[in-house]
Amino acid sequence: MDGHAPPRSGVLERPAAAELVQALMRFVRLLNHRRWYLVASMSVAGLIGAIYLSTAPRIYQATAAVLVTQSGADAWNTSLTTDSGREAGIPTFEKLFLYPIVLEGALKELADKPEPMRIDFHTAPREGWVGVLRDNLQVSAARRTNIIDLSLRSLSPESAECVLQAIVQSYLEFIEKNHRNLSVEYVKLLEDKLRENERELDATQDRLLEVQRRAGDLGLRSGATVVHPLVQRAVNLNEAYVDVQKERLQLDATAGAIRRAIESNGDLREHLLAIEPIVGRELMMSFMGLNPQFADIASEVERRIMDGQAKLAVLRKHYGPTHPQIVEQEQSLANNERYLADYQSNVRGRLEQLREGQLGPMLLSFIDEKLAKTRSHEAQLRSQYEVAEREAVALNDRMAELQILENNLLRLRNLHDTLLDRIASIDLKQNHADVRVAVLSQPSAARGPISPKSFLIAVMCAAAGLGCGAFVVYLLDLIDDRFRSPEELKAQLGVPLLGMIRDLPAQTATGLAAIQVHTSPESVESEAFRTLRTTLAFSGIELHRLAVTSAEPGDGKTTVSSNLAAVCAQAGRRTLVIDADLRRPGLTTLFDMRKRAGLSDILRSSDTVAPLCRELVRETGLDGLDILPCGPKPSNPAELLSGDRFADLIAWAESEYDQIIVDCPPVMAASDAAIVGRQLDGVVLVVQPPKNHRRVVLRAVESLAAIRANLVGIVANRISNAAKDGYGYGYGYGYGYGYGYGESHAGGAHPESETREPDADGPRPVIGGVRDSGGVELDQEPPAAPLPVTKGVRRRAA
Structure with missing residues (x-):
């Protein structure tokens, strides 16, 4: 089975809000765990507050x-x-x-x-x-x-x-x-100011009269509706001068147009209408030999024709063509039309006569005469305007001076009135x-003191004690960065917590006698391994080939792998446990097989894998459980485990056994665990929360995620019976677990064994239907959950 599920890692991104809530909950749990620091801090703050209250003076x-x-x-x-x-x-x-x-x-x-x-x-x-x-x-x-x-x-x-x-x-x-009675002094000061104001007021009035006489002031100001005559005269002369200028420019343009028409022999009759407004209609009619009154008569005749046509149209709607009114109206209309036609014929005849060389000189003479008069008038108006302009400018300067004097006079009068009012008002209250x-x-x-305030001191002491205590707890947490609770372990690593193993008694025996589930199958500690087996069986993925490793040496991976293999065999599954820790083979030492051939011999040999495996696999004495020891320590374990022969070994074991468990070296000690874990169905990481630091475990998880190994979950090992550090029964998890074996230590201790810490005193509640053995009767052990058997597993007779 070569497919692997995507690795899970604690470095996966989570929403910022969720991380904040998670951090707050973690800090609350941390405060609860170190609550005695808070109690001590608040007690000290309360004592200081009480001393202050008893010694502070009452204000x-x-x-x-x-x-x-x-x-x-x-x-x-x-x-x-x-x-x-x-x-x-x-x-x-x-x-x-x-x-x-x-x-x-x-x-x-x-x-x-x-x-x-x-x-x-x-x-x-x-x-x-x-x-x-x-x-x-x-x-x-x-x-x-x-x-x-x-x-x-x-x-x-x-x-x-x-x-x-x-x-x-x-x-x-x-x-x-x-x-x-300071009003007498005030009145004296105000009277001095009043006399000074009156002198200044008289001088200003005299100066104003003098300027008015010199300026010939008529009492008219710029804000009035009537303009001064000098200014009005300048304005009128300017308007007249502009009108004459326009007329002269128009005459110049007309004269030029007539001269160009004479030089080009053009029709000059069209210029008659252009110059008519300039030279006058009567003069034009007289020059053409026509009575000027004829034009008015012609206009009257045209109006009568239009009225007669309208009246005739109305009569024709009611009378026939021979009706006397119709006949009379038609005769009147015909007479008017004949008169108008004769008038127009006479005008055309006169114009034809003027066209024969008389019209051009006539028009020029009219224009030149008019232009000479206009220029003379323009020069006179300009001269008069310049004189009027100088007079108006001089008048403006005099008016400005006059306005300034009037403003000063008004200000002085207002101040005079104000001073009089002040003096009168103060005189009325001389004695006040x-x-x-x-x-x-x-x-x-008030009969009670305002300081010190007992309630305020109490609140300040409580806040100071709580703040100092929380700060001390935070500093201690920074110094000691171990995992404090299962929730913190799962949240920061981002992987499931598969089980929690209690702190097991130290073992001195070897072989099956050192296996907890074999020597004490009814104990609470043994039930934790069966719970782990059930969790793996129903994880949703096939885990027939499972690697067990840890972050650091001494975390209890050999204890977990040996007991997990034993409970799988007890469930009726043929199980093979392989000691792949070629550097410090704890599992081989546990079963007292250090000097026997094993895994390293298979990996270094060139013979066929299957016969060698059948020869070197040993029975443990427990039905269904076999072991492949480590063998002699090689000098290049990483190269051997990454070779093809290890993959062939796993393939052979898969065909012969229902469950394969490989005990690997710690992740942070060597790369062997990463090499082995990538070739198996999943990896179980054993963590000892009281011992491991967060950064070490996080790096181990990230290392497995980097090679895309399927990290199934975490097993927390060596948890005390009490709810110490957030673990144990205080959190309501499983059956607790223990710590077992490690590498050999001085004095002949078994691998991974350490001195057992004494259990903390305190009540031990029922967890998972099983009671602790501390003087309380245990419930009956629940039957082991049946494990699913993978279809298609090949069995070959040994």
Whole structure:
């Protein structure tokens, strides 16, 4: 069976959101696992908070509020003011509370008070009392209001009220002293300003009258509807000059056209209509020998003809052709048409006569005469316009000066009126202050302290303890990067977790006596291997040729492969287990076959594979289970395993056995496991979570994925009975498992055997229908699940 399923690896991409949730869940499990660090951190933080609460001085606070109004604020300056000016003055009154002049007044008043009222000043020298008072006092004003809020902190509520009352009283006295009856001084200043304004106003009026007389001002301004006569005259002359220029240009163009027509003997009659608007219709009719009134008569006759035709059309709808009205109308229409025809005939005759050399000179004489008059008129208009233009420009300068003086005069008059209004308003309140301060709420202190706040301290201590504890747990997790739970193992590697094997007792025997499922078939540890067998059988893919390896030496791959082979044989499947670890053959050592020929002899031999295999395969003593030991250690194990003879060996074993299990070297120790795993149906990776680091296991999985080996899943080995590090029964997985054998160690220990760690105390819940043997009766072992037998397996008699 050479086809392989696509490799699965922990490096497969996963959605970012899923990874984030997974990381959070992992960190929550990590916090639960190291919860004692959190408890210790929060306990220390709570102890520090309790010590602070018991030793920190109690601080009390008194509050008050004052209202500041500026009844005479408009007398402060000599310009127009708005409400925004009053709002801008509130910060000044707010900061005034913190100035030494006010605080010193409060300290003078406190000098007569009992000693407990000055409790806040006991530790400070006398010159530092103002600073202490400023530090304890807080002043704030609400936006767009005249209300100032005061608060004072003290070591006793009575002291807080007394000191704040002294500050308010000192502030009131300062305001009263500095803002009472100042209106007399304001009036004097305003009267001086008024006299200066009146002198400037008189000088401006005299200057305005002088400019008006010099400019000949008629009272007309640029903003009025009537324009100054000088300006209007310049405008009219300019318009007339432009019209004459247009007329002269038109005459020049007409004269040129007539001369060109005379030189080319063209028809000049078409120019008659062109020059008629220029020389006049009467002059043209007189020159042609026609009465100018004939043209009007002809026009009247044409109108009568049109009216007669319309009237005749209407009469014909009602009367016959011999009707008197029809006859009369037709005769009148005929007379008018004859008159019009005679008139037109006379005009054509006169034009024919003019064509004989008289029309050209006549038209030129008309045009030249008209052109001479136009040019003379144009020159006169231009001269007059230039004079008017100079006068208008001079007038504009005088008008601008006049406008400036008028604006200054208006400003001075407005200022004069404002000063008079200010003086009158201040005179009305000579005996009143312009700033008023009213106490809205008298100083009062709460009976309870405002600091320290027990609830806030508790929350801060809890947050600090939780944060520090979580940080310590995170640092410990960075230092120790082992897998902490089955979920973490599956999530980070991206492969299924096939089984979990408990920490098995240390073995000193060899052969079948060292096989857990043979010596203790009813134990919980043995049931874990049967569960692994069932999981592999129903994985959905054929796994008749299975490689068992690990990430590092000592992880328990020999223990898993030997016990898995034993449970397969116990299920009635002919099983062959091959020790392919040609470097440190743990399986061969387990069955005490180190000095016997085996796999290395078959791979180095040139004889036929099948006879050699039948000769070298050994019985283990368990029905249905045979073993092919390692044989002598070769110098080139990787080259031997990658050769064709190993593939022939696997083909022979597939024809003779139902299940083939190959014990391979660790993945990170040599490339042998990758070579063997690629030629088999699947690879099982044995991991020891308490021992292996994540980066080592991840590199092992990536190495198998790189050669496209079918990594079936992970077997977690040597898990303690308790829910330590997230494994064991606390997570509800299977039957637990154990650790068994390894390479030979000093003292004659069996391969891969290590000292067994003592089981953690604690309750052992029922998992998978089987109870732990710690003093509790075990349920009856469930029957082994039947394993499917692949069709077409070839059996050949040995």
